[in-house]
Amino acid sequence: MSxxxxxxxxxxxxxxxxxxxxxxxxxxxxxxxxxxxxxDTGDPLRNWGPFIKDKxxxxxxxxxxxxxxxxxxxxxxxxAIFKELIQSVDILIEGFxxxxxxxxxxxxxxxxxxxxxxxxxxxxxxxQTGPYKDRPGFGTVAECMSGYVNMAGFEDSPPNLPxxxxxxEVSGIFGAMSGMMALYKRDTSADALGExxxxxxxEPLMRLMIPFVTMFDKLNINRGRSGxxxxxxxxxxxxxxxxxxxxxxxxxxxxxxxxxARAMDVESLLTSKKFETNEARITHRxxxxxxxxxxxxxxxxxxxxxxxxxxxxxxGQVYDSEDVAKDPHIAERNNIVxxxxxxxxxTKMVGVIPKFNNNPGEIRHAGPNLGHHNKEIYxxxxxxxxxxxxxxxxxxxx
Amino acid sequence: MSxxxxxxxxxxxxxxxxxxxxxxxxxxxxxxxxxxxxxDTGDPLRNWGPFIKDKxxxxxxxxxxxxxxxxxxxxxxxxAIFKELIQSVDILIEGFxxxxxxxxxxxxxxxxxxxxxxxxxxxxxxxQTGPYKDRPGFGTVAECMSGYVNMAGFEDSPPNLPxxxxxxEVSGIFGAMSGMMALYKRDTSADALGExxxxxxxEPLMRLMIPFVTMFDKLNINRGRSGxxxxxxxxxxxxxxxxxxxxxxxxxxxxxxxxxARAMDVESLLTSKKFETNEARITHRxxxxxxxxxxxxxxxxxxxxxxxxxxxxxxGQVYDSEDVAKDPHIAERNNIVxxxxxxxxxTKMVGVIPKFNNNPGEIRHAGPNLGHHNKEIYxxxxxxxxxxxxxxxxxxxx
Numbered sequence: 001m002s003x004x005x006x007x008x009x010x011x012x013x014x015x016x017x018x019x020x021x022x023x024x025x026x027x028x029x030x031x032x033x034x035x036x037x038x039x040d041t042g043d044p045l046r047n048w049g050p051f052i053k054d055k056x057x058x059x060x061x062x063x064x065x066x067x068x069x070x071x072x073x074x075x076x077x078x079x080a081i082f083k084e085l086i087q088s089v090d091i092l093i094e095g096f097x098x099x100x101x102x103x104x105x106x107x108x109x110x111x112x113x114x115x116x117x118x119x120x121x122x123x124x125x126x127x128q129t130g131p132y133k134d135r136p137g138f139g140t141v142a143e144c145m146s147g148y149v150n151m152a153g154f155e156d157s158p159p160n161l162p163x164x165x166x167x168x169e170v171s172g173i174f175g176a177m178s179g180m181m182a183l184y185k186r187d188t189s190a191d192a193l194g195e196x197x198x199x200x201x202x203e204p205l206m207r208l209m210i211p212f213v214t215m216f217d218k219l220n221i222n223r224g225r226s227g228x229x230x231x232x233x234x235x236x237x238x239x240x241x242x243x244x245x246x247x248x249x250x251x252x253x254x255x256x257x258x259x260x261a262r263a264m265d266v267e268s269l270l271t272s273k274k275f276e277t278n279e280a281r282i283t284h285r286x287x288x289x290x291x292x293x294x295x296x297x298x299x300x301x302x303x304x305x306x307x308x309x310x311x312x313x314x315x316g317q318v319y320d321s322e323d324v325a326k327d328p329h330i331a332e333r334n335n336i337v338x339x340x341x342x343x344x345x346x347t348k349m350v351g352v353i354p355k356f357n358n359n360p361g362e363i364r365h366a367g368p369n370l371g372h373h374n375k376e377i378y379x380x381x382x383x384x385x386x387x388x389x390x391x392x393x394x395x396x397x398x
Numbered sequence: 399m400s401x402x403x404x405x406x407x408x409x410x411x412x413x414x415x416x417x418x419x420x421x422x423x424x425x426x427x428x429x430x431x432x433x434x435x436x437x438d439t440g441d442p443l444r445n446w447g448p449f450i451k452d453k454x455x456x457x458x459x460x461x462x463x464x465x466x467x468x469x470x471x472x473x474x475x476x477x478a479i480f481k482e483l484i485q486s487v488d489i490l491i492e493g494f495x496x497x498x499x500x501x502x503x504x505x506x507x508x509x510x511x512x513x514x515x516x517x518x519x520x521x522x523x524x525x526q527t528g529p530y531k532d533r534p535g536f537g538t539v540a541e542c543m544s545g546y547v548n549m550a551g552f553e554d555s556p557p558n559l560p561x562x563x564x565x566x567e568v569s570g571i572f573g574a575m576s577g578m579m580a581l582y583k584r585d586t587s588a589d590a591l592g593e594x595x596x597x598x599x600x601e602p603l604m605r606l607m608i609p610f611v612t613m614f615d616k617l618n619i620n621r622g623r624s625g626x627x628x629x630x631x632x633x634x635x636x637x638x639x640x641x642x643x644x645x646x647x648x649x650x651x652x653x654x655x656x657x658x659a660r661a662m663d664v665e666s667l668l669t670s671k672k673f674e675t676n677e678a679r680i681t682h683r684x685x686x687x688x689x690x691x692x693x694x695x696x697x698x699x700x701x702x703x704x705x706x707x708x709x710x711x712x713x714g715q716v717y718d719s720e721d722v723a724k725d726p727h728i729a730e731r732n733n734i735v736x737x738x739x740x741x742x743x744x745t746k747m748v749g750v751i752p753k754f755n756n757n758p759g760e761i762r763h764a765g766p767n768l769g770h771h772n773k774e775i776y777x778x779x780x781x782x783x784x785x786x787x788x789x790x791x792x793x794x795x796x
Contacts, residue, residue, distance in 0.1 A: 004583035004593070029579050044651075052616045061608045108755075127753070132727040135707060137655075140634060141714030144646035145725070149636070150718045151561035152550070158636055159628045159644050159716050160558060173571045178752050180578035181427050185402035185757060188585050195402070196755035203733060206722070207751040208567045210459045213734060216719035217746035218450045223719065232447045236538060238547070238556055246557050248542035256534075259642075309533060316539030316666045318557050321614035321621065323546045324604070329530040336611055341423060348615035353605045354576050355525070355622045357506075357594035359583060380595035390712045 003361035008183065009088060011036060012066070013073065014095030015043050017139070017165045018123045018201060020062050021172020022179065023093050027065035028352045029361040031091075034377060035063060036082075039070040042370040050342045054369075060341070061349050063367030069378070070371040070398045078397050079104055084382050091179050095123035098133045108196045118194040120157050120170050121175050127200035142167035144202035147209045153228040167201045174204040234281040235260075238291050238318060245301035246318035249292070249308075254278065256314060263311040264295050271354075280348020309354040339365040374398055401759035402429020405488060406581065409434060410464070411471065412493030413441050415563045416521045416536070416599060418460050419570020420577065421491050425463035426750045426760040429489075432775060433461060434480075437468040437794050440768040450742045453765075458739070459747050461765030467776070468769040469795045476795050477502055482780050484513050489577050493521035496531045507595045516592040517580040519573050525598035540565035540599035545607045552625040565599045572602040627687075632679040633658075636716060637691050643699035644716035646707075648692070652676065654712060661709040662693050739764040772796055 008031040012023040019120060020043070028032040031392060041338045048058040071085075072078035083106075086092065092111065101107055108120050113273070114177050122128060125137015135141075143149050143161055151162035175197070181193035206213075215221040223231070230236040233252035240246055241282040251260040254277070261269040268291055269275055274284040281288050301317050317323065324330060325348075329349075337351040344366070378384040392398040406429040410421040418433075418441070425431040436442050446456040469483075470476040481504075484490065490509065492499060499505055500665015506518050520526060523704040533539075541547050541559055551558035573595070579591035605609075613619040621629070628634040631650035638644055649658040652675070659667040667673055667689055672682040679686050694702060698716050706713045715721065722728060723746075735749040742764070750759040775784040776796070 004579040010727050025575065030675065047658075050613060050617055054708055057612050057616070061612050062714055102766075126727060127731055128704075130727045130730040136710055136712050138648050138712045140646045140648040141712055144636070144644075144714040144716045145722075147717050147722045148561070149646065149717060149718050150644075153552075153558060154555060157555060158626065158638070160551060161636065162560075163546070163621075163623070164415075164606060164609075170568070170571070173568070173575060177571060177575035177578060178427075178754070178755075180575060181402040181583055182754065182757070184578055184582050184585070187516050187582070194754070195757065197752050199752040200731075200756070203731070203751045206733060208564070208746050209722075210748045211455050211562075212719050213722060214455050214459050214745060214747045215448060218455070218725055219448055221448060221719070223561075225561070238542075238559065240510065240556070246542075246548075248537050248538045248547065248559065250538040250679065267616065310536055312535045314534050314539055316542040318542045319545050320548045321545060321610050321619070324543075324611060325614055327543070329528045330604075332528040332610060333525055333598075333601070335604060335733070344616065347612060349607045349612045350605050353601045354572055354595050356576070356580065356595040357596070358591070359580070359593065384747060387430060 002359055003028065004356060004359040005180070006030035008032070008090050010034065010091045010093065011085060011089045014047050014093050014123055016095070017062065017168035018171040018199075019093040019095040019121065019175065020045065021169050022121060022175030023060050023066060024064065025173065026179070028358070028363070034373070035066045035068050036071050036073070037370060039067060039072055039371070039398060040067075042070070046370070052347075054214040055344050057368040060347065061367070062345070064339075064349065065364050066368065067373035067377060068368040069374050070368055072397050073104055073106070075397065079106060081164060081382070081392075081397070083114055084108060086111055086118065088381065089115065089118060090120065091119045093121045093123070094176070097136070098124050098128045112194055116193050117186055119179055119186065120194065120196045121179050121199060123175065124199065124203070125173060125201050126259075127203065128198045137201050139167040140163045140202055143205060146202045146205035147212060148205050151212075151223055151225055153225045155225050157225070159225065167205050170208065171199055171201050171202045174207075175199050204353055230284060232282075233287045235288055235292055237292070238240055239296040241297060241301040241304060241369050242295050243300040244259070247296065247301055248316050248318060250314045252278070255328060256312070257281070259311055260308070263308050263313060264292070266295055293383055298344055307345040337363055339363050339366055343369070344388040371398070402425065402754060402757040403578070404428035406430070406488050408432065408488045408489045409483060409531045409715055410482050410491040412491050412521055414443050414493070415460070415566035416569040416597075417491040417493040417519065417573065418443065419567050420519060420573030421464060422460050422462065423571065423574040424489070424577070426761070428757070430773070431464040433466050434469050434471070435466060435768060435796060437470055437769070440466075440468070444768070450745075453742050457765040458742070458745065459650075459765070460738075462747065463762050464766065465771035466768055467772050467777060469737055470795050471502055471504070473795065475793075477504060479780070479795070480504060481512055484509055484516065486779065487513065487516060488581060489517045489519065491519045491521070491573070495534070496522050498520045510592055514591050515584055517577055517584065518592065518594045519577050519597060520572065520595065521569060521597050521599070523599050525601065526596045535599050537563045537565040537599055544600045544603035545610060546603050548612070549621055549623055551623045553623050555623070555624065564666070568601050568606065570600045573597050627683060628728055630674055630680075632683050633686055635687055635690070637694040639694055639699045640696055641698040645694065645699055645702055646714050646716060648712045650676070651743060655679070657707070657709055658711055661706050661711055662690070664693055665688060666682065711788040724755060735761055737761050737764055741767070769796070
């Protein structure tokens with residue numbers, strides 16, 4: 001281990017994606033992350049298809065570098081064990097419905113009595129307060145209510161949900177960031193204590209929508225979908241190529257536009273008043289898109305990139321998974337690394353991002369089997385004997 | 399100021415969105431962020447429309463809490479001043495084309511000679527290494543090449559670019575997170591030095607695509623667009639209402655599905671073998687969507703939410719900017735706060751996210767005018783006199 005936060009201890013009792021994204025990022029950078037799961041069933045993420053020999057792809061990648069132990073938190077004996085574990089932990093990540101920890105006598109206040117320096121990240125659909133706090137929290141709903149989905153898609157299409165659990169993942173990154181801020185405060189101030197951080201699924205995505213809230217307030221602009229056009233500049237779009245690929249192109253400054261027009265060498269683009277200024281190009285956007293598309297129609301994606309990139313053109317092919325796997329830049333950056341898993345064998349996955357010069361972090365193993373680290377953790381942390389561990393296992397507590 | 403990272407000093411010499419998002423998050427939580435801009439023109443983000451009395455909405459919100467000073471970095475006198483400023487700084491954020499800092503004799507190695515504890519966040523389109531490193535870095539291209547765009551949109555539509563600068567913003571959050579990890583390492587280890595962090599625009603979004611890289615490697619699955627359906631479970635979609643709204647619905651576990659069917663009380667949903675198991679529902683997805691849509695067709699969004707939410711249904715309306723502005727939960731969570739700007743008056747914007755119990759952070763002011771803090775910073779930090787500042791201003795160096 002060589003990450004910047006080596007030595008930081010994290011307990012993750014959350015399920016599915018948001019909290020697990022936060023702990024995954026911490027684990028990438030060296031934290032010791034213990035995932036506490038329900039005995040027998042474990043995190044429902046383990047059941048998300050598709051599967052490699054019964055092992056969920058999602059679990060394999062999202063739980064990499066983490067240790068798995070089992071513990072039943074909804075009975076008193078399990079709660080007592082949890083209170084032992086929490087004593088030496090820096091960060092607790094939880095994602096139960098608001099009120100659940102309190103019901104189990106594991107409220108932040110109770111936990112702070114045991115470990116006053118604990119940083120607690122609380123993930124939930126709508127946060128710990130407010131009229132919707134008791135509603136079930138799912139990313140789909142958060143994405144809809146953040147304002148994001150209304151603007152995704154095309155002018156003549158329905159709104160479009162993101163193609164991955166975006167609300168959960170953005171919340172997870174906010175979680176890792178804010179957890180680090182709280183830990184920094186705690187460990188660089190003489191008297192600083194722990195922290196309770198309340199992270200909903202809708203708010204981080206709403207934070208990314210920040211200009212649109214102010215546009216509506218001050219200018220009464222209520223932006224809808226604009227497909228692949230950019231409302232304030234042109235051209236910026238995806239264009240289809242002769243070999244049935246898509247290429248993204250952006251030439252939103254006057255300089256990049258003029259360079260592009262010269263590189264494409266199309267008479268009308270070079271000389272027509274309709275395309276002379278950004279304002280004119282916005283007015284004649286459809287015509288502009290048609291002219292560019294006509295040029296793209298006659299060329300393959302490679303020909304287009306080979307023509308435009310040397311001139312400084314801002315273009316890139318829309319990559320599918322195979323394109324990503326084959327790209328030489330992605331390969332040279334080691335963005336895809338292979339680890340060897342005892343159950344599914346050599347497995348490629350996205351590497352550690354971003355890249356630290358001195359403390360780069362690393363991928364040590366893929367998502368572990370349920371309870372794989374029970375003996376290690378219960379022996380090392382709590383000094384339990386083999387007999388005690390067997391007994392707790394038989395009783396279904398771990 | 400009351401944020402967890404009060405006292406941390408950040409110099410941000412980046413432009414547009416990625417680096418500015420990182421520094422914006424740090425500023426929300428109490429860091430002193432000094433934005434260094436080119437004299438006369440400033441950050442191009444200032445020119446992004448729409449405008450409130452000549453003030454860019456994007457600048458107003460993204461540069462809140464930051465101080466603006468001017469400094470010309472491409473001349474030797476400016477570089478010398480920069481080297482004075484950097485001595486007392488914790489984090490430097492830069493976003494120039496790779497090689498630019500080096501050309502100005504401000505390489506990380508040079509800066510570490512002056513301030514060995516400096517954490518340097520380097521944003522660029524493709525990173526500091528690899529065959530594409532010299533290409534211009536724009537979010538559109540990063541979004542295309544990350545694999546994200548290929549999966550966004552509908553099965554029968556072109557791929558769809560995200561409706562906001564997603565690659566930049568996700569990179570920015572990764573930047574704030576990783577900057578905090580480096581700072582934590584530095585300030586909690588006896589001998590730890592600064593760090594150089596290399597953040598491209600395409601990699602953080604590729605990190606969110608993590609399951610798809612492994613699906614392709616191990617299972618040869620190359621996922622395309624699936625609209626608003628979720629490939630592995632049903633129902634999950636957006637449905638249209640009688641009052642022309644859209645509502646997102648997710649019932650991907652057997653339990654939520656059965657509850658939903660009972661709440662909707664539609665005979666076929668309750669009894670048909672076609673909808674009995676998740677597997678069956680995926681097979682008959684179109685028919686399932688049609689049945690649900692038929693029920694939604696006859697009801698307003700409010701009626702639908704009022705019927706389903708009390709049963710625990712996972713539903714939420716697709717909000718536009720007006721809906722976001724009016725929602726009582728968003729209001730009670732103080733997700734939209736009003737600050738008073740001397741030029742554009744009272745202005746609402748998204749509040750600080752996430753919520754810290756003890757050290758909540760705050761919004762102190764909107765994005766400042768160009769060079770507004772020149773006197774304050776050059777006097778306090780470098781002890782320049784008014785005459786020196788006037789002289790540098792006249793020479794165009796600040």
